[in-house]
């Protein structure tokens with residue numbers, strides 16, 4: 001067994017909250033993506049900041065890799081223990097520590113999930129808006145710099161955090177900022193740890209920003225004859241004064257997958273999903289504005305809902321796009337990737353990508369949070385088919401090159417993880433990477449924190 005001294009010391013500290021059971025190791029060896037699995041040597045479940053500090057100290061003394069783990073939903077091999085070591089599962093750190101109605105913030109342990117937090121907030125007239133539509137942990141979302149469908153109105157997690165508590169790689173517990181709306185005191189340590197993907201330290205507590213629940217919500221689902229028209233409509237909708245909380249594009253391939261997965265009956269055409277949040281009753285005006293714009297772009301159907309049940313029905317399976325695609329071929333490997341470009345270049349890159357997808361000899365689909373220039377492809381591939389795998393890799397590569405040429409980024413929300421390391425180099429160049437490397441070495445000189453990720 002590798003890392004025996006570390007495991008024995010951790011067993012003494014954590015007792016049955018450390019496990020080497022094969023099925024638990026396997027569950028922590030893989031994400032949903034195409035990246036090959038790697039087993040950790042043990043998985044531990046801490047319950048306090050002090051315990052995490054002690055775990056880090058043990059791993060540091062023995063130079064054992066330590067991989068923080070929230071809910072394991074990241075998509076670029078982030079949580080794979082590529083050198084073995086200890087996976088630190090934060091699911092037992094799931095307490096809400098403080099709620100401040102007047103300040104509109106809430107302090108939670110890192111293992112609290114987005115749905116759990118919003119359930120706690122539901123009778124308080126506030127909600128946590130940022131991050132994916134699935135139930136990821138708040139710590140994991142901060143660590144990946146996540147965002148989601150409603151970033152167009154509420155921003156990403158980077159815009160929705162007041163401060164963090166972090167255990168550093170040398171076992172110190174630090175606060176990155178006071179619980180204030182603004183501060184110009186010193187370097188911004190909060191934003192240093194946000195997006196650091198477990199490579200600099202362990203986020204143990206997060207103070208998040210809350211938003212008032214919108215008084216009026218409406219949903220529109222609009223189908224178009226072509227993806228070109230759908231994108232043009234999206235750009236025009238984005239420039240209007242509609243209170244857009246979500247503006248999503250799905251191509252006909254994803255719509256087809258969703259129809260099969262959730263027994264919905266959306267027309268199998270490129271489709272825009274819109275969500276409007278407003279504190280004023282202007283829904284009829286919004287409806288008319290959307291209709292006017294989409295009709296200029298050959299929309300074929302517009303569905304509209306303002307009542308809760310109808311809204312839920314209309315958005316059924318909208319957040320399950322990846323699972324809907326996977327269900328088409330449960331044996332296949334999912335390859336999900338994302339890039340972001342300035343909105344003015346969005347149509348160009350989406351059309352190039354769509355053309356390339358159509359030419360692939362496998363299932364390829366495209367959807368995007370087009371309100372902020374971010375879009376994804378989801379492909380299904382088979383590891384045994386080397387030729388097809390190569391073409392998928394080439395497409396991924398090409399999409400990043402196009403995005404970088406268009407002043408975009410290699411990832412708008414999934415992060416770098418294991419899968420996009422070479423593209424970080426391209427995006428920042430040698431000097432940028434050198435600075436990041438210096439920060440990594442200063443904060444984690446033994447390289448124990450989630451090794452082989454980002455760089």
Ligand SMILES: Cc1cc2nc3c(=O)[nH]c(=O)nc-3n(C[C@H](O)[C@H](O)[C@H](O)COP(=O)(O)OP(=O)(O)OC[C@H]3O[C@@H](n4cnc5c(N)ncnc54)[C@H](O)[C@@H]3O)c2cc1C
Nearest residue numbers: 070071072073074078132137139140141143146147198203
């Ligand atoms: C169906 C589906 C839909 C998705 N949609 C979106 C989307 O819309 N937007 C989006 O941004 N992402 C999306 N994702 C990706 C994923 O949900 C996000 O990356 C999410 O932020 C990961 O959170 P997690 O708790 O699962 O973190 P994990 O996957 O457990 O970890 C992610 C990374 O963060 C590190 N980490 C985790 N917790 C901590 C901590 N407490 N301290 C330090 N490091 C930590 C890990 O080491 C790892 O490097 C989607 C994924 C799936 C499967």
